[in-house]
Amino acid sequence: MNPTLSPSNSPKVWRKLSVKRNRAPSYLPPLTQDSHDAALNAIRTYLKGRTSYDSFPVSFRLIVLDDKLEVRKALQCLLSNGKYTPSSGSLGLTCHTGVVSAPLWNSEKSRFVGMFTVSDIIHLIQYYYKSSTYEGAVSDVETLRLESLRELDSTQDTERFPEACEALGLKLVEVAGCLPNGRVLGGLIFGPFPTHTLMLQIVDVGYGCGDSLLLHLKHPSVPRPSLLVGITSLQEHHKRSLERTTDAEPGTKVELYHGDAVYHMEMGKRKHPLDPSSEELPFTSILALDCAYHFRTRQDFLRQSFARLSPGGHIALADICFGTTGKPSRWFKLLGLLGVVPQENIATMEEYLEVIRAVGYTAGELEDISADVFPGFCKFLATQGTGWVLFSKTIGMLAASGMKFVVVKASKPV
Structure with a gap:
């Protein structure tokens, strides 16, 4: 072995000798069997009502x-x-x-x-x-x-939504003068009997799948009309409504039409309930539930309804308009571009009433029920799936920007 490659002698480590430390004197009483048993019983009693989880702070x-x-x-x-x-606090509560x-x-x-x-x-x-x-x-x-x-x-919201829709429909029926209140409708005076057949002629516009029609035909608090006419633009809704209204009471005649709610000259000889030249008896009440803002145009619908109402008849609408003052924002103009609400129908609450008076109606009234409609409606939509969640947020945004849901009532002068 090459001595030059051998490791040098490692230095010695000098360790300090340990020093004995005396234990501090104990101030506890001397351990006895009785004190040991008492301590053991105390620990057992504590553990009976506690777990190791109690050692963690609440947070x-x-x-x-x-x-x-x-x-x-x-x-x-x-x-x-x-x-x-x-x-x-000063109340001493917990x-x-x-x-x-x-x-x-x-x-x-x-x-x-x-x-x-x-x-x-x-x-x-x-x-x-x-x-x-x-x-x-x-x-x-x-x-x-x-x-x-x-x-x-989710079920609770789903159950509340149909109830809210029915309540809105009944409110519209009441506003349109369809409930017994001792007034002359259709030439006959009727008393306070909800199920009594009356000479009451009603046109229900935009009746959807027939739910609003069934209020007139089956609800115990609504008088049965002698004639119930409806029109909707969707073929499936029209077909479904025909099936649901087949069991109407014998004293009520039901006529349902498929077509645009607004009458147009190009319809030719097709029968339409709002044809101004119609020789049929006029209606005592006209209702439009959550649909008039789609019409092209709403003013034409109001004008044609006025022509087909009997003197003293009422029109009632559950409709959408916008804030009482100022011009609609760009969001509402976007609704017009998308075709949801035609540009001609975007009006403030004041402009809405001006149109009603300009057509010739009297006693025009407008009630804002946005707070009762939009929150629950948005909450219901949010439970229906991803696409509806987006639509719910859009409705909430428009409502926050000034969109109003209103109930409108007007009458034709006697």
Whole structure:
């Protein structure tokens, strides 16, 4: 071995000798068997009401709930991980601090499916308050699972929407003078009997699939007309409505037409309920539910309706217009370009009333019900799928920019 390649002697490490340290004297009482047993019992008693999870602060805690868990047990999980602390307010109340939400886990799909929050409990209470008795709610909530909450909320909105549509239809019927109120309609005086057949002639424009027609034919609070005429521009709606109105009462004649709501000369000899030259008896009431803003044009429709109304007859519309002052924004002009609302129909509330008076109507009234329509309508649309969510946001944007949903009433002078 080459001595020049051999490692040099490594230096020695000098270690400091350990120094014995005396333990500090204990100030605890001497350990006895009795004190040992007492300490052990105290620990056991503490652990009976606690878990290792209690060592985490409330803000650090995370509870994950399976969506198959009952709502009652899930609520207990939230409450058991919080506490009540004295409030600093002058009323001396207590405020709750703790876990107020938890992620939901679906074991079948192996993924998170949402959150369970205190808001869900509030919505559940509101749902049972409006749709069930106390006994029914107590019985149902025992077996209600977390996975049913979203379905329940969606069903609740879906059930409210048809009810809201019916309420709007009934309001329009009332505004049009179709409810018993002791006035002369069609030449006969009728009393306060909702089911009594009256000489009342009604034209229902834009009746869709026939829901608004059925109010006149079946609703207990609406008098049965002697003649009910309707017209819609969609063939499928016309066909469906014919099927739904076949069982009308014998005293009511139903005539349904397929075509444009506004009469045009090029229609020739085709019968149209708003033909100004018609020799048929005039109508005592004309209704247009959520459709007049589509007409080309709305002013022509109002003019033709005026010609076909009997003296003292009423017209009622659930319609769209815009703010009372100022010009419509570019968003509303876009509606005209897209054909949703023709440019001629984009008018403020004041301009709408001016058109009614210019045609010859009297007692023109306009009621803004936007706050009762747009929020619920947008919420319902948001539950119908991705495309409808976008449409819901568009409606909300237009409403925030000044679009109004109104109920319009006008009469033909006697």
